[in-house]
Amino acid sequence: xxxxxxxxxxxxxxxxxxxxxxxxxxxxxxxxxxxxxxxxxxxxxxxxxxxxxxxxxxxxxxxxxxxxxxxxxxxxxxxxxxxxxxxxxxxxxxxxxxxxxxxxxxxxxxxxxxxxxxxxxxxxxxxxxxxxxxxxxxxxxxxxxxx
Amino acid sequence: xxxxxxxxxxxxxxxxxxxxxxxxxxxxxxxxxxxxxxxxxxxxxxxxxxxxxxxxxxxxxxxxxxxxxxxxxxxxxxxxxxxxxxxxxxxxxxxxxxx
Numbered sequence: 001x002x003x004x005x006x007x008x009x010x011x012x013x014x015x016x017x018x019x020x021x022x023x024x025x026x027x028x029x030x031x032x033x034x035x036x037x038x039x040x041x042x043x044x045x046x047x048x049x050x051x052x053x054x055x056x057x058x059x060x061x062x063x064x065x066x067x068x069x070x071x072x073x074x075x076x077x078x079x080x081x082x083x084x085x086x087x088x089x090x091x092x093x094x095x096x097x098x099x100x101x102x103x104x105x106x107x108x109x110x111x112x113x114x115x116x117x118x119x120x121x122x123x124x125x126x127x128x129x130x131x132x133x134x135x136x137x138x139x140x141x142x143x144x145x146x147x
Numbered sequence: 148x149x150x151x152x153x154x155x156x157x158x159x160x161x162x163x164x165x166x167x168x169x170x171x172x173x174x175x176x177x178x179x180x181x182x183x184x185x186x187x188x189x190x191x192x193x194x195x196x197x198x199x200x201x202x203x204x205x206x207x208x209x210x211x212x213x214x215x216x217x218x219x220x221x222x223x224x225x226x227x228x229x230x231x232x233x234x235x236x237x238x239x240x241x242x243x244x245x246x
Contacts, residue, residue: 001246006246008228009176009226009227009228009242009245009246010246012227012228012230013174013176013227013240013242016174016227016230016236016237016240017236017237017238017239017240018236018237018238021236021237021238021239021240022166022238022239022240023239023240023241023242024162024165024166024239024240024241024242025242025246026158026161026162026241026242026243026244027242027244027245027246028244039154040155059246062246063246076165078161078164078165080157080158080160080161081157082152082153082157082158083152083153083154083155084150084151084152084153085150085151085152085154086149086150087149088149091149091150094150095150134157134158134161136161136162136165138165138166
């Protein structure tokens with residue numbers, strides 16, 4: 001979605017909310033994910049995922065634009081890590097293949113290689129965990145665009 | 148594929164802290180397979196209209212919807228741009244990984 005398309009979507013959300021309604025924008029933060037092994041506190045970093053963050057940054061700009069237009073006012077913002085836990089390298093490949101074309105850089109094979117080598121050094125059954133920050137912004141609906 | 152998303156439940160904790168969901172009419176934009184929709188219902192939303200442009204995902208979400216939630220959750224194929232103006236507006240709209 002383009003920046004303008006995102007601003008349009010925010011206008012449509014504004015249209016569908018009650019006057020004192022709230023919009024919650026929940027999505028991956030514009031930061032790279034980390035791949036590691038092990039769950040919870042046992043998680044150990046293996047490699048960064050260098051995905052293209054252009055769309056994520058455009059989404060941030062569109063929220064700022066919607067605020068500048070007087071559609072919403074940011075009330076709260078938080079970031080927290082979200083883990084995706086995968087059993088095998090094949091699961092990891094399948095998850096990576098779900099990313100839109102162009103979102104991931106062409107050096108994916110190097111990343112697989114690093115994860116595969118790291119997996120070979122730990123006990124069998126250790127899971128692959130992709131850890132990335134999610135952003136949650138609470139936006140209070142305002143009366144409408146300022147002229 | 149064996150994939151578990153958010154085993155620690157951090158996403159729903161953050162949503163719980165983001166506002167008071169009890170008795171609210173909620174619009175979820177980009178519901179996908181309904182992973183988050185059920186959790187929003189568990190926070191106490193009175194009704195949830197969950198939309199997604201992917202018809203296959205919406206079909207799957209409908210199929211997997213447990214009986215106790217059927218009166219409160221409605222899945223619909225569509226986008227926020229194409230949703231008609233309603234008399235009963237929403238208290239909360241969630242852009243669920245959709246912006």
